[in-house]
Amino acid sequence: MGFVYNGINSRDMKIKARLTSWQASPALRNSYEIVPGKAGVADFGCDSAERIIVVNCNVFPQKSFADLVGALDDLAEWLNPMNGLKQIVLEDIPNRYFNARLSEQVDCERILRTAGSFDLKFICPDPHAYALADEIFTISNEGSHEVERVTGNADSEPVYQLRGVISSSASTYISISTNGEELRVVGALSADEVLVIDSGLVTAKITDLNGNTLRNGLPGLDELNFPVLHKGDNEITVSVVGATFSELRVLAKSRWR
Structure with missing residues:
Protein backbone atom coordinates (compact mmCIF):
# COMPACT_ATOMS: atom_id res chain seq x y z
CA MET A 1 0.00 0.00 0.00
CA GLY A 2 1.09 3.52 -0.66
CA PHE A 3 -0.52 6.92 -0.59
CA VAL A 4 -0.58 10.05 -2.71
CA TYR A 5 -0.12 13.36 -0.93
CA ASN A 6 -0.33 16.66 -2.78
CA GLY A 7 -0.16 14.73 -6.05
CA ILE A 8 3.07 12.83 -5.19
CA ASN A 9 3.14 9.07 -4.62
CA SER A 10 4.93 7.77 -1.52
CA ARG A 11 6.82 5.24 -3.62
CA ASP A 12 8.38 8.07 -5.61
CA MET A 13 9.70 9.39 -2.29
CA LYS A 14 11.34 5.99 -1.52
CA ILE A 15 8.69 5.23 1.12
CA LYS A 16 6.76 2.00 1.64
CA ALA A 17 3.49 2.66 3.50
CA ARG A 18 0.62 0.67 4.97
CA LEU A 19 -2.42 1.16 7.16
CA THR A 20 -2.35 -0.81 10.42
CA SER A 21 -5.63 0.62 11.74
CA TRP A 22 -8.58 2.63 10.51
CA GLN A 23 -10.82 5.14 12.25
CA ALA A 24 -14.21 3.85 11.07
CA SER A 25 -15.92 6.94 12.49
CA PRO A 26 -14.32 10.19 13.66
CA ALA A 27 -14.41 11.15 17.31
CA LEU A 28 -17.63 12.73 18.57
CA ARG A 29 -18.20 16.01 20.35
CA ASN A 30 -21.11 15.40 22.70
CA SER A 31 -23.24 18.16 24.20
CA TYR A 32 -24.54 17.23 27.65
CA GLU A 33 -25.93 19.32 30.47
CA ILE A 34 -26.58 18.32 34.06
CA VAL A 35 -30.15 19.12 35.09
CA PRO A 36 -30.53 19.50 38.87
CA GLY A 37 -33.04 17.05 40.31
CA LYS A 38 -32.99 14.84 37.23
CA ALA A 39 -31.09 11.60 36.87
CA GLY A 40 -28.46 11.43 34.16
CA VAL A 41 -27.92 14.34 31.78
CA ALA A 42 -29.85 16.28 29.15
CA ASP A 43 -28.63 15.29 25.69
CA PHE A 44 -28.27 18.16 23.20
CA GLY A 45 -26.85 15.98 20.46
CA CYS A 46 -23.40 15.65 18.99
CA ASP A 47 -21.28 16.40 15.98
CA SER A 48 -18.03 15.06 14.52
CA ALA A 49 -14.57 16.09 15.64
CA GLU A 50 -11.47 15.88 13.46
CA ARG A 51 -10.34 12.62 11.84
CA ILE A 52 -6.92 11.09 12.51
CA ILE A 53 -5.15 8.90 9.93
CA VAL A 54 -2.03 6.98 10.96
CA VAL A 55 0.18 5.48 8.25
CA ASN A 56 3.03 3.09 9.11
CA CYS A 57 6.05 3.72 6.85
CA ASN A 58 9.43 2.27 5.97
CA VAL A 59 12.23 3.87 3.99
CA PHE A 60 13.51 1.59 1.22
CA PRO A 61 17.10 0.47 2.01
CA GLN A 62 19.56 3.07 0.76
CA LYS A 63 23.23 2.85 -0.25
CA SER A 64 24.45 4.70 2.83
CA PHE A 65 23.21 6.35 6.00
CA ALA A 66 23.70 9.74 4.31
CA ASP A 67 21.31 8.60 1.57
CA LEU A 68 18.81 7.57 4.24
CA VAL A 69 18.99 11.03 5.81
CA GLY A 70 18.59 12.54 2.35
CA ALA A 71 15.40 10.54 1.76
CA LEU A 72 14.04 11.76 5.10
CA ASP A 73 14.96 15.34 4.18
CA ASP A 74 12.93 14.97 0.98
CA LEU A 75 10.02 13.55 3.00
CA ALA A 76 10.15 16.49 5.44
CA GLU A 77 9.95 18.92 2.52
CA TRP A 78 7.14 16.96 0.83
CA LEU A 79 4.98 16.70 3.96
CA ASN A 80 5.77 20.11 5.44
CA PRO A 81 2.62 20.92 7.50
CA MET A 82 3.41 24.64 7.25
CA ASN A 83 2.12 24.43 3.68
CA GLY A 84 -1.39 23.80 4.97
CA LEU A 85 -3.96 21.16 4.09
CA LYS A 86 -3.36 19.00 1.00
CA GLN A 87 -5.27 16.13 -0.58
CA ILE A 88 -4.29 12.65 0.55
CA VAL A 89 -5.45 9.51 -1.27
CA LEU A 90 -4.82 6.11 0.33
CA GLU A 91 -4.28 3.40 -2.28
CA ASP A 92 -6.29 0.90 -0.22
CA ILE A 93 -9.27 3.29 -0.53
CA PRO A 94 -8.74 4.72 -4.03
CA ASN A 95 -12.19 6.24 -4.61
CA ARG A 96 -11.95 9.08 -2.08
CA TYR A 97 -9.65 11.76 -0.72
CA PHE A 98 -9.18 13.63 2.53
CA ASN A 99 -7.81 17.11 3.18
CA ALA A 100 -5.02 16.59 5.68
CA ARG A 101 -1.66 17.65 7.09
CA LEU A 102 0.85 16.18 9.53
CA SER A 103 -0.08 16.75 13.17
CA GLU A 104 3.04 15.43 14.96
CA GLN A 105 6.78 15.16 14.55
CA VAL A 106 8.21 12.25 12.58
CA ASP A 107 10.77 10.12 14.47
CA CYS A 108 12.55 7.56 12.30
CA GLU A 109 13.81 4.40 14.00
CA ARG A 110 16.78 2.75 12.30
CA ILE A 111 16.05 -0.92 11.64
CA LEU A 112 19.10 -1.41 9.43
CA ARG A 113 22.13 0.76 8.84
CA THR A 114 20.52 2.30 5.76
CA ALA A 115 16.79 1.80 6.41
CA GLY A 116 14.25 3.01 8.97
CA SER A 117 10.62 2.97 10.02
CA PHE A 118 8.25 5.61 11.35
CA ASP A 119 4.58 6.53 11.66
CA LEU A 120 2.92 9.47 9.96
CA LYS A 121 -0.01 10.96 11.84
CA PHE A 122 -2.30 13.07 9.66
CA ILE A 123 -5.08 15.29 10.96
CA CYS A 124 -8.18 16.05 8.86
CA PRO A 125 -9.96 19.10 10.34
CA ASP A 126 -12.88 18.22 8.07
CA PRO A 127 -13.48 14.56 8.97
CA HIS A 128 -15.29 13.75 5.73
CA ALA A 129 -13.80 11.89 2.77
CA TYR A 130 -14.78 13.22 -0.65
Whole structure:
Protein backbone atom coordinates (compact mmCIF):
# COMPACT_ATOMS: atom_id res chain seq x y z
CA MET A 1 0.00 0.00 0.00
CA GLY A 2 1.09 3.52 -0.66
CA PHE A 3 -0.52 6.92 -0.59
CA VAL A 4 -0.58 10.05 -2.71
CA TYR A 5 -0.12 13.36 -0.93
CA ASN A 6 -0.33 16.66 -2.78
CA GLY A 7 -0.16 14.73 -6.05
CA ILE A 8 3.07 12.83 -5.19
CA ASN A 9 3.14 9.07 -4.62
CA SER A 10 4.93 7.77 -1.52
CA ARG A 11 6.82 5.24 -3.62
CA ASP A 12 8.38 8.07 -5.61
CA MET A 13 9.70 9.39 -2.29
CA LYS A 14 11.34 5.99 -1.52
CA ILE A 15 8.69 5.23 1.12
CA LYS A 16 6.76 2.00 1.64
CA ALA A 17 3.49 2.66 3.50
CA ARG A 18 0.62 0.67 4.97
CA LEU A 19 -2.42 1.16 7.16
CA THR A 20 -2.35 -0.81 10.42
CA SER A 21 -5.63 0.62 11.74
CA TRP A 22 -8.58 2.63 10.51
CA GLN A 23 -10.82 5.14 12.25
CA ALA A 24 -14.21 3.85 11.07
CA SER A 25 -15.92 6.94 12.49
CA PRO A 26 -14.32 10.19 13.66
CA ALA A 27 -14.41 11.15 17.31
CA LEU A 28 -17.63 12.73 18.57
CA ARG A 29 -18.20 16.01 20.35
CA ASN A 30 -21.11 15.40 22.70
CA SER A 31 -23.24 18.16 24.20
CA TYR A 32 -24.54 17.23 27.65
CA GLU A 33 -25.93 19.32 30.47
CA ILE A 34 -26.58 18.32 34.06
CA VAL A 35 -30.15 19.12 35.09
CA PRO A 36 -30.53 19.50 38.87
CA GLY A 37 -33.04 17.05 40.31
CA LYS A 38 -32.99 14.84 37.23
CA ALA A 39 -31.09 11.60 36.87
CA GLY A 40 -28.46 11.43 34.16
CA VAL A 41 -27.92 14.34 31.78
CA ALA A 42 -29.85 16.28 29.15
CA ASP A 43 -28.63 15.29 25.69
CA PHE A 44 -28.27 18.16 23.20
CA GLY A 45 -26.85 15.98 20.46
CA CYS A 46 -23.40 15.65 18.99
CA ASP A 47 -21.28 16.40 15.98
CA SER A 48 -18.03 15.06 14.52
CA ALA A 49 -14.57 16.09 15.64
CA GLU A 50 -11.47 15.88 13.46
CA ARG A 51 -10.34 12.62 11.84
CA ILE A 52 -6.92 11.09 12.51
CA ILE A 53 -5.15 8.90 9.93
CA VAL A 54 -2.03 6.98 10.96
CA VAL A 55 0.18 5.48 8.25
CA ASN A 56 3.03 3.09 9.11
CA CYS A 57 6.05 3.72 6.85
CA ASN A 58 9.43 2.27 5.97
CA VAL A 59 12.23 3.87 3.99
CA PHE A 60 13.51 1.59 1.22
CA PRO A 61 17.10 0.47 2.01
CA GLN A 62 19.56 3.07 0.76
CA LYS A 63 23.23 2.85 -0.25
CA SER A 64 24.45 4.70 2.83
CA PHE A 65 23.21 6.35 6.00
CA ALA A 66 23.70 9.74 4.31
CA ASP A 67 21.31 8.60 1.57
CA LEU A 68 18.81 7.57 4.24
CA VAL A 69 18.99 11.03 5.81
CA GLY A 70 18.59 12.54 2.35
CA ALA A 71 15.40 10.54 1.76
CA LEU A 72 14.04 11.76 5.10
CA ASP A 73 14.96 15.34 4.18
CA ASP A 74 12.93 14.97 0.98
CA LEU A 75 10.02 13.55 3.00
CA ALA A 76 10.15 16.49 5.44
CA GLU A 77 9.95 18.92 2.52
CA TRP A 78 7.14 16.96 0.83
CA LEU A 79 4.98 16.70 3.96
CA ASN A 80 5.77 20.11 5.44
CA PRO A 81 2.62 20.92 7.50
CA MET A 82 3.41 24.64 7.25
CA ASN A 83 2.12 24.43 3.68
CA GLY A 84 -1.39 23.80 4.97
CA LEU A 85 -3.96 21.16 4.09
CA LYS A 86 -3.36 19.00 1.00
CA GLN A 87 -5.27 16.13 -0.58
CA ILE A 88 -4.29 12.65 0.55
CA VAL A 89 -5.45 9.51 -1.27
CA LEU A 90 -4.82 6.11 0.33
CA GLU A 91 -4.28 3.40 -2.28
CA ASP A 92 -6.29 0.90 -0.22
CA ILE A 93 -9.27 3.29 -0.53
CA PRO A 94 -8.74 4.72 -4.03
CA ASN A 95 -12.19 6.24 -4.61
CA ARG A 96 -11.95 9.08 -2.08
CA TYR A 97 -9.65 11.76 -0.72
CA PHE A 98 -9.18 13.63 2.53
CA ASN A 99 -7.81 17.11 3.18
CA ALA A 100 -5.02 16.59 5.68
CA ARG A 101 -1.66 17.65 7.09
CA LEU A 102 0.85 16.18 9.53
CA SER A 103 -0.08 16.75 13.17
CA GLU A 104 3.04 15.43 14.96
CA GLN A 105 6.78 15.16 14.55
CA VAL A 106 8.21 12.25 12.58
CA ASP A 107 10.77 10.12 14.47
CA CYS A 108 12.55 7.56 12.30
CA GLU A 109 13.81 4.40 14.00
CA ARG A 110 16.78 2.75 12.30
CA ILE A 111 16.05 -0.92 11.64
CA LEU A 112 19.10 -1.41 9.43
CA ARG A 113 22.13 0.76 8.84
CA THR A 114 20.52 2.30 5.76
CA ALA A 115 16.79 1.80 6.41
CA GLY A 116 14.25 3.01 8.97
CA SER A 117 10.62 2.97 10.02
CA PHE A 118 8.25 5.61 11.35
CA ASP A 119 4.58 6.53 11.66
CA LEU A 120 2.92 9.47 9.96
CA LYS A 121 -0.01 10.96 11.84
CA PHE A 122 -2.30 13.07 9.66
CA ILE A 123 -5.08 15.29 10.96
CA CYS A 124 -8.18 16.05 8.86
CA PRO A 125 -9.96 19.10 10.34
CA ASP A 126 -12.88 18.22 8.07
CA PRO A 127 -13.48 14.56 8.97
CA HIS A 128 -15.29 13.75 5.73
CA ALA A 129 -13.80 11.89 2.77
CA TYR A 130 -14.78 13.22 -0.65
CA ALA A 131 -15.36 11.35 -3.91
CA LEU A 132 -12.58 11.54 -6.49
CA ALA A 133 -15.06 10.75 -9.28
CA ASP A 134 -18.12 12.70 -8.20
CA GLU A 135 -21.74 12.74 -9.29
CA ILE A 136 -22.92 15.64 -11.48
CA PHE A 137 -26.56 16.33 -12.32
CA THR A 138 -27.79 18.66 -15.06
CA ILE A 139 -31.27 20.20 -15.05
CA SER A 140 -32.29 21.96 -18.26
CA ASN A 141 -35.97 22.77 -17.75
CA GLU A 142 -38.31 24.12 -15.11
CA GLY A 143 -40.39 21.93 -12.83
CA SER A 144 -39.68 19.16 -10.34
CA HIS A 145 -36.75 16.77 -10.82
CA GLU A 146 -35.55 13.71 -8.89
CA VAL A 147 -31.79 13.33 -8.45
CA GLU A 148 -30.31 10.27 -6.74
CA ARG A 149 -26.99 10.33 -4.92
CA VAL A 150 -25.46 6.85 -4.82
CA THR A 151 -21.92 7.72 -3.71
CA GLY A 152 -20.94 8.24 -0.07
CA ASN A 153 -22.87 7.75 3.17
CA ALA A 154 -23.45 11.30 4.45
CA ASP A 155 -25.35 14.44 3.48
CA SER A 156 -23.34 16.52 1.03
CA GLU A 157 -22.89 20.26 0.58
CA PRO A 158 -23.19 20.65 -3.20
CA VAL A 159 -22.08 23.33 -5.63
CA TYR A 160 -24.86 24.74 -7.82
CA GLN A 161 -23.98 26.39 -11.13
CA LEU A 162 -26.93 28.40 -12.45
CA ARG A 163 -27.25 29.89 -15.93
CA GLY A 164 -30.09 32.14 -17.01
CA VAL A 165 -31.15 35.75 -17.44
CA ILE A 166 -32.42 37.78 -14.48
CA SER A 167 -32.97 41.52 -14.65
CA SER A 168 -32.26 43.86 -11.77
CA SER A 169 -36.00 44.23 -11.09
CA ALA A 170 -37.18 43.07 -7.67
CA SER A 171 -40.12 41.25 -9.30
CA THR A 172 -37.97 38.81 -11.33
CA TYR A 173 -36.25 35.77 -9.88
CA ILE A 174 -35.37 32.10 -10.27
CA SER A 175 -36.38 29.84 -7.38
CA ILE A 176 -34.54 26.59 -6.65
CA SER A 177 -36.05 24.35 -3.97
CA THR A 178 -34.01 21.41 -2.72
CA ASN A 179 -36.03 18.93 -0.65
CA GLY A 180 -38.47 21.72 0.20
CA GLU A 181 -35.83 24.33 1.13
CA GLU A 182 -36.02 27.32 -1.22
CA LEU A 183 -33.07 29.31 -2.56
CA ARG A 184 -34.30 32.36 -4.46
CA VAL A 185 -31.96 34.14 -6.87
CA VAL A 186 -32.99 37.77 -7.39
CA GLY A 187 -29.77 39.45 -8.47
CA ALA A 188 -28.90 40.48 -12.00
CA LEU A 189 -27.52 37.66 -14.18
CA SER A 190 -26.79 37.77 -17.91
CA ALA A 191 -26.72 34.99 -20.48
CA ASP A 192 -22.91 34.84 -20.55
CA GLU A 193 -22.57 34.58 -16.76
CA VAL A 194 -22.78 31.71 -14.24
CA LEU A 195 -23.90 32.02 -10.64
CA VAL A 196 -21.84 29.54 -8.57
CA ILE A 197 -23.36 28.70 -5.17
CA ASP A 198 -21.04 26.71 -2.88
CA SER A 199 -22.80 25.23 0.15
CA GLY A 200 -19.56 23.92 1.66
CA LEU A 201 -17.88 27.33 1.63
CA VAL A 202 -21.21 29.11 2.32
CA THR A 203 -20.58 31.62 -0.44
CA ALA A 204 -21.58 32.54 -3.98
CA LYS A 205 -19.86 34.19 -6.91
CA ILE A 206 -20.61 35.13 -10.50
CA THR A 207 -18.17 33.96 -13.15
CA ASP A 208 -17.89 34.15 -16.91
CA LEU A 209 -18.30 31.01 -19.04
CA ASN A 210 -14.59 30.24 -18.61
CA GLY A 211 -14.83 30.21 -14.81
CA ASN A 212 -13.17 33.59 -14.20
CA THR A 213 -14.67 35.38 -11.19
CA LEU A 214 -16.48 38.60 -12.06
CA ARG A 215 -18.10 39.64 -8.77
CA ASN A 216 -19.58 38.53 -5.47
CA GLY A 217 -22.79 36.54 -5.90
CA LEU A 218 -24.17 36.80 -2.35
CA PRO A 219 -26.06 40.09 -2.98
CA GLY A 220 -28.02 38.23 -5.66
CA LEU A 221 -29.50 35.76 -3.16
CA ASP A 222 -32.76 36.67 -1.44
CA GLU A 223 -31.53 34.94 1.74
CA LEU A 224 -28.61 32.74 2.72
CA ASN A 225 -30.27 29.35 2.44
CA PHE A 226 -27.68 26.93 1.05
CA PRO A 227 -28.80 23.52 -0.28
CA VAL A 228 -27.95 20.10 1.16
CA LEU A 229 -28.25 16.79 -0.72
CA HIS A 230 -29.13 13.55 1.08
CA LYS A 231 -27.80 10.10 0.25
CA GLY A 232 -30.41 8.58 -2.05
CA ASP A 233 -33.35 10.48 -3.56
CA ASN A 234 -33.55 14.28 -3.61
CA GLU A 235 -36.16 16.56 -5.17
CA ILE A 236 -35.02 19.75 -6.88
CA THR A 237 -37.71 22.12 -8.16
CA VAL A 238 -36.97 25.06 -10.44
CA SER A 239 -39.53 27.84 -10.93
CA VAL A 240 -39.18 31.17 -12.72
CA VAL A 241 -40.91 34.54 -12.39
CA GLY A 242 -40.15 37.15 -15.06
CA ALA A 243 -36.73 35.61 -15.79
CA THR A 244 -35.22 33.04 -18.17
CA PHE A 245 -33.83 29.72 -16.93
CA SER A 246 -31.16 28.00 -19.05
CA GLU A 247 -29.47 25.33 -16.93
CA LEU A 248 -28.70 24.21 -13.41
CA ARG A 249 -25.60 22.08 -12.96
CA VAL A 250 -25.31 20.31 -9.59
CA LEU A 251 -21.91 19.09 -8.39
CA ALA A 252 -22.89 16.71 -5.60
CA LYS A 253 -19.64 16.91 -3.54
CA SER A 254 -20.46 13.36 -2.38
CA ARG A 255 -18.75 12.38 0.84
CA TRP A 256 -18.34 9.74 3.51
CA ARG A 257 -18.62 10.23 7.25
